Amino acid sequence: MASQPVNLKQLSEHLGLSQTTVSRALNGFPEVSEKTRKRVQDLAAQLNYRPSPSAASLATGKTKTIGHVIPVGTHRMINPHFSDFLSGASEAYAAAGYELLLRTAGPGEEEEIYRDFASRRRVDGVIVHGPSIDDPRIALLKSINMPFVVHGRTGDRAESYSWLDVNNLSAFEKGTNLLIKAGHQSIGLINGLESMNFAVRRRAGYEAALNSNNIEIKSAYIASADMTEPYGYKATLNMLALDEPPTAFMYASILTAMGGLRALSDCGLMPGKDIAIITYDDMLSFLESSMGEEHRPFFTSLQSSIQAAGRRAAELLITQINQPDQAPIQELWEVDLILGKTTS
Amino acid sequence: MASQPVNLKQLSEHLGLSQTTVSRALNGFPEVSEKTRKRVQDLAAQLNYRPSPSAASLATGKTKTIGHVIPVGTHRMINPHFSDFLSGASEAYAAAGYELLLRTAGPGEEEEIYRDFASRRRVDGVIVHGPSIDDPRIALLKSINMPFVVHGRTGDRAESYSWLDVNNLSAFEKGTNLLIKAGHQSIGLINGLESMNFAVRRRAGYEAALNSNNIEIKSAYIASADMTEPYGYKATLNMLALDEPPTAFMYASILTAMGGLRALSDCGLMPGKDIAIITYDDMLSFLESSMGEEHRPFFTSLQSSIQAAGRRAAELLITQINQPDQAPIQELWEVDLILGKTTS
């Protein structure tokens, strides 16, 4: 069944047709009759003919490939948030006949990789991960004319390119307000890295809620770093050691929240009783539904699926590649507040 | 500086040389003088010339691309273990001028993807992830003549293909023996999915240790599932609810071990005091060194870097692609037992 690969020439000879006609039949051109199209498709399927991507892309200039450049820092760590995003994106690519090229980039390597992609025409477009406050990649990609969609967005001129983001500000404002309404006045924020745009917006939401309730913002209650479990653990321990420790915590990721849990356990504190916790939850699949039990999730959380975001961002990029003159598309997703056991 | 892309023809015209000579100069062929080679390289760098991958692969039949097909199950979850493996592999590819093509495969989709890769000549080779007990992919890849390296291995005839694996059996035997020497007779095993080859070997190591110490193997002390946090939590809770609960636990992954920690905390048990814990640790980068504090790691663990495994597997595959007639290579890595705080 899975015989030797067949090329267009051989296929067309089998059919007694020209390569032109066969190519057009398979690519859905109108100038070929339905009868011959059917005949071509059938034999193509039977001989297991598949067009060579190199030849097709040489002829068309399109690669049907999307590049993902994931930042890995010095320790070459791929944050698990990316894997779920990739999983979603990869699903959308498969559905549209695209493929995903993955590169990891240490600090400062990204620009060179994008230039490389562009000058070799290696990919048709890229997804920009983890935009910083005013990310230089945007200008670069525009200048080299490479289609892109940003997951997240940068500070200003966000209308000039396509992005997909969650409403981080309103999410954290919502969460903080819930804690305040429950009577908390001292709320710790275990934020992500504040050179990242999303972290800045989350902090802004947190501060907006405090301000509108006339609660003083204390820098001792705010931590910022890469969202790992150990960081969550240490930052929580540090704040609990303050003279006036927070009575509630907001976490920027479920990973750091899990570290926080470990810290509470060390201190003999019960989440939901002694300390309230709200965490942002990207719905990382390997943790399942917020580590939920049957009916009630464990964490009270602000949740939005990063996998769904990956899927949608991929779709946006593909439409943009196919319709280059179309105006940039922006999508802002609202975030759900889900009540769990970590707030009373 | 980053001007419009230049092709070979233009470059050779600039130099007053033929395309042949320029191509050979850049690809290190001996029949071109060092003087002209230098001249070619300089101008190529100056004009930012980069050969088109599609054209090169059409001409050579090589794609300089490696495929990774990661199983994602029904919920399309990419286990974070894969991300670290990918990160390591991607580093090796970059160093060797290769690139990484990522596909996710739901249940039963893998075979079709491999066939697709082969008939379209999309990649030069693939890495096989998560081999099951007697994995059909091995035979398939051999039959379609696709170079591959397996991360892990299958049951038998493992000498007939290239793989890189850790010594799961000796690791779990070592760990279990440590617990037995510390006086534990009831040891729970929170294993991975036992359709996976590595999980079978881990269980075999665990049972070997029990057997050689004349301890009865109780099926109630053994759990098996995909290695997620919630599974670790539930399985631990279940065993703790037994009439004679285990006094020690072995976990197949640090993710499940974290779930176990949460279960212990629910039951008011202190790891390292009331209950001993050893976990297999893939050194997932986002959890840092076994969630270690300053000098002493938290978990007592069997550790082996999955990122390093990714790097090495990639290297093995590349050598195999370049030397196709060479005998298959196998590498078995021993696993270190690191003492932490979770065993007294």
Place this chain on the structure above:
DNA sequence: CGCAAAATCCAAAGCGCTTTGGAAAGCATA
């Protein structure tokens, strides 16, 4: 039936690279 228009199909020219089979130039030797 005859003719223009529409429907089908095709030959051949690229796309940008590698590689085969020579040709021309440089060199030492006799």
Place this chain on the structure above:
DNA sequence: TATGCTTTCCAAAGCGCTTTGGATTTTGCG
């Protein structure tokens, strides 16, 4: 100076597709 080897370079033929411009056949209609 002529001879035979190297050295150094080149023209041209692919690799497998898409696409332009044109040829051929079929159809519609008076």
